[in-house]
Amino acid sequence: MVSNPSQAPATPPPPGYTPPIPDPNYTNSGVPTFDFVRDKIENRISTAIGSEELAHAGPEGQQVDEMMRKRDEAARKKLEEIRKSMGK
Numbered sequence: 220m221v222s223n224p225s226q227a228p229a230t231p232p233p234p235g236y237t238p239p240i241p242d243p244n245y246t247n248s249g250v251p252t253f254d255f256v257r258d259k260i261e262n263r264i265s266t267a268i269g270s271e272e273l274a275h276a277g278p279e280g281q282q283v284d285e286m287m288r289k290r291d292e293a294a295r296k297k298l299e300e301i302r303k304s305m306g307k
Contacts, residue, residue, distance in 0.1 A: 232238075241247070244255035274280045 243252075245251055275284060
């Protein structure tokens, strides 16, 4: 009888060894799950929205908002002036 090395008995794990727990956010092939990706995207969106709200709540944010409003108004006036000069 020929012994097959691929069917050799496995060595037992050392005492106290616990196998690693697979990450539930990834498949066995290492691809992230849909739920994991969705949660990550939602977290990034929430963080961005919260950061924007905090930025606009402070005095610096309010100054920037006022500057943007003035710039937009100037742009609208300039566009209106250009349209009038073109006869539209």
